[in-house]
Amino acid sequence: MTDLRLPVQPVEEVACCCVLTWNSTVLDIADEVSNLRAISDARWGSMAGQAVKYGNDSRYAF
DSSP, X not given: OOOOOOOOOXXXXXXXXXXXXXXXXXXHHHHHHHHHHHHHXXXXXXXXXXXXXXXXXXXXXX
């Protein structure tokens, strides 16, 4: 039988590839994460705003 398992890469190599993928700096990764958060916040902003505005009002619980 042939071994179908993929070779395991060292963690450092994987992390390095991730960093290089995101324009080679940790700060760029942080920027991308904050951009994704901003997009998510914009998408869910009105719903989150309702929750904050009305607090524990059960009509706005989700």
